[in-house]
Amino acid sequence: MAKPAFFDYPTFRETRLPKVRLAHWKPVTLYTKYRWLVQALVVISFMLAPELRWLKLDLTNGQYWLLGYQVSLTVALQAVVILWLGTYFVNFFENYLIGRLLCGWICPWGLLNRLGMIINHFLRRHKQRALILAAANLLFAITATLVVMNWMIDLGTLFRPEHPYFGWVWGAFGLLALIGFVILHQMGFKFCESICPFGMYLTVVTQKNSLRITFDSNRACVDCGLCTQVCPMDLSPREMDFKDSMNGGFGQCILCGDCIDVCQVRMELENLPPPLRWNTAEGIIPLLPLEAKQGAK
């Protein structure tokens, strides 16, 4: 497929539609509505699992639970290993067949990054924006740390100075919350782009025949640049199909659908169909690599 000429001279016009930048929180298509729902359910399950003793290793008191029953450390550790391996294999096949859904749909850290972006957007004219954003990110980091620690310790230990692990638990809490805050506040989605080891792995193994964003060059594009502006992974969604996966293509795409949402909103103003689409959309051969499509013509 020939690369459209305008990609060599990107001239993104200013838009007078700041509301469309809210693509980060306001779902437009059914796809992004389901993404919000799934991510919320994952976060709720992650919080409830140790609370309901589905799986919890209380290392501070030497008590372990599985499916509501108290079990030995060995059984609990076996359950952890099975859970990790199961998660790994489910993700491996999901990633092979569909794409990097784990980052866009599942990862609670991505949700916190997204909430930070939404707060940043809403407060864009607020004088205390930097301070409020820092406070919000600190709150997110503390909450995430407590949720993760709840899988491994009794959080009540934090309030029992007589407990032998009191100092250790506070030390771990402080360190994890600080690391979380620095990552959230200083890096945001940059962490997912370039540091998260799981993200790097997914970038490498993501296949070209996965679900991906495609630019339909038979449709008009008003060259507004909004798709690029909203992309949390700093990609250029229009170009992805023309790049290889290792250098800014679908390997980095977390399949959030924000670019498609914003393109749809923008093109509705022109009464034209959006040029950005999923490769599974009607009129595009589903899940077929570009080379195969070209060969078939």
Ligand code: SF4
């Ligand atoms: S290219 Fe689109 S779907 Fe992919 S990460 Fe960027 S905004 Fe999300």
Ligand code: SF4
């Ligand atoms: S693809 Fe859509 S959102 Fe992106 S520049 Fe063109 S019209 Fe704007």
